[in-house]
Amino acid sequence: MAKNDLMTRNLMLDSLRQYAKNRISFNLLREHDAKNEIPLDILKEMYDHDILGVHLLLIPEEYGGLGGQTTEIYRICEQLARIDLGIATGVFATFLGSDPLNVGGTPEQKAKWFTKIAQENKLVAYGATEADAGSDLVSLRTRAEHVVQNGRVVGYKITGSKMWISNGGVADIYTVLALAPGGPSWFIVERGTPGFTQDVHEDKHGIRLSNTAGLAFDEVYVPAENLIGLKEGQGFLQAQAVFGYTRLMVAAFGLGGGEEAVETALEYAGQRIQAGGPLSQKQGFMLKLITPHYIRFEAARAYIDWTAKQLEVNNHGLATEGAIAKLYATESGNKAAEDAIQAMGGFGYTKEFAVEKIKRDVKITCIYEGTSEVLEMTIFRGRWQEHLKSRGQYYINQAAEFDALHAQNPQVGADSVALGLRALARVLEDCRANKLTRHQYVTFMLGDLISEMEVAAVFVRQCANKIVTEGSRFDLATLCTMARINARQSAFKTASEGLRLVLGTCPAIDTAQVSQAVNLVAIEDKMRGLIDDMDTVSAKLRDIFKK
């Protein structure tokens, strides 16, 4: 059967939207949020083959699934996040839990477990995190001891505990990372296995519709055939192989959550009359609280989609790109939700409106699947290697591409991207020459600047190539205006923040010289017309979201 085409993706998204519209009211969400209850019946319906069968997307076709491509899975994740991030997390945990199997399972293991998940609508949980092993999985304590019969390893006894496991209290099947004699390894453990217990549901700040619980293993016996890949010591490799992919999905969560919050605020602003007119007509309101977020969302969407298409070709990897997508989109979504409350004033601060809940929910996207700080470090490490290997030419070479794009299409901000990339290369080089990366803070901030510039670059390139990212509601002209605004601001942030870091850690450097080296004046000069451009985007937003 053919891969799902765009029309099929849109059909799936429509079905999901309609299901949510008919079945998941805001009152239902609010009640479950207040009671800290997960709507298990909703999750079961979403898994029901005749209603939606969402989980089939992650299961290869040969095992009765839909063999979903990265693009449709991230788009479904975005839509799920717009419905509720707790429910989205419940669905995602099954995706995540199945990943070790997808990456490392033998054909027999895949056939057995995927068929079971597909046909029996099983909920899956991913058991990696421990009290002392979050992003730092090396500190893993849970152990898997050999059980030997007649000189042969017939099984394992797992002992230890896991914490903050999504679907932890409700899953049927668990993929569990444990330290076997041959190294960290993934095991499949079924609910009900003797010695395996689940803790109570955590009382969380947000995503309260998602079950989160600790797991305890007391000499839990699993047969040797439940060792994923039938080879010990592959656990970290299997976990890392999918980071690019799983982080892209959380990026889509940040995007979806943020969009839902700002759209709620914009709808309100169209009706809220203050000082003679609706808030949405007020320039200051729009430019401070609404418009910048839509620009970042479209930049994030372009980057997520671009990364998804790369992943479909490369299958796995792209850990740096996945980290960039997640850092950018989730931080943007989180800030957007914060401003959505501000935009709605007192109303936004009450539980009567969705933004208060979204703000609590979306915060998790900056934490799980790698905190923003771990991602900044990952991004820094990935690109620092490129900078060193290329003797400082990595971003300078890319800048040349944008010079050429600007010559073809001067309207998309490619000139600002070129300036920003050169400034970034210069800052990295100053950091290398003066050994400034001995400051951990500098590495975090560089990770952030790298993410800022790479997203701006992809957005501009997509616009220059006349690509309207699927799922975007804007026309190409508006997207070009957005890309141009974003490129200018990213270049400015890179140059000015870069200067702050270099001068802040290396007082001996001559200020005028570094400032000239990052070409700050030229970058500032690109700001001409910025506010007019932002007003143009605001007008478009009013047009699209007119009620």
Added chain:
Amino acid sequence: MHIIVCIKQVPDSTQVKVDPKTGTLIRAGVPSILNPYDHFALEKALEIKAKTGAKVTVLSMGPQQAVAVLRLALALGADEGVLLSSRAFAGSDTWATAYALATAVKHIGSFDLVLCGQMAIDGDTAQTGPEMAYHLHIPQITFCESIDANGNTVVVKKLIEGGHQILQADLPVLVTMTMPHDYVAKYPSFMAAHKAQDKIIRTWTETDIGADPHKLGLEGSPTRVDRIFPPPTRAKGEVYSGSAVELANKFVEILKKERVIK
């Protein structure tokens, strides 16, 4: 038994506004949907299919992107789709559209039942179905809320002023369906959406179906739209409460104030 269901892609009217200055529809950012009446008619056809094993063909006329509603219909369970798409069809009013659709129905070949939605929510004319019956030279029953069919006849519940009629008709017949107020449209599961990719959708032009080009498009359309405008907004009414005497006094006071009485 072969059922042909006529469907139309329409803008989601709950999100469409009329530009008061130009009189045109503001379509920017408005999603397209399957006309809800057609959606209902399709579901009824699929119920008959489930019971009798009938074949269901869906037929639409529109630009290439209208293929999306045919795909939705196939995902819901229809067997085949036909899209009439060509510049010659553009600008057709209900009469020319009905001619094109009827010509396509004849081209499809044998059929027993043609089902249409009562009307499309973008035009609200409710003319295309009845006009198709004319072009096909078959009887019609309009405004039906339910339908049951066997190999030879249909029994329908037709909505009339103040009540319903139960009618029976021999096949072939054309029936237009109207949905109950609490109707919730069905949408396909992910797997059904996936499988619909393998079903056939044919795209036909006026030449393929042997239609007379003079009877299509603007040339074949006797109707001219003079202008489109949003209804004038009425001033908000005021609501008063109180006892009968208080309200009567208040009413007199207002009539005096408005100089209706002295």
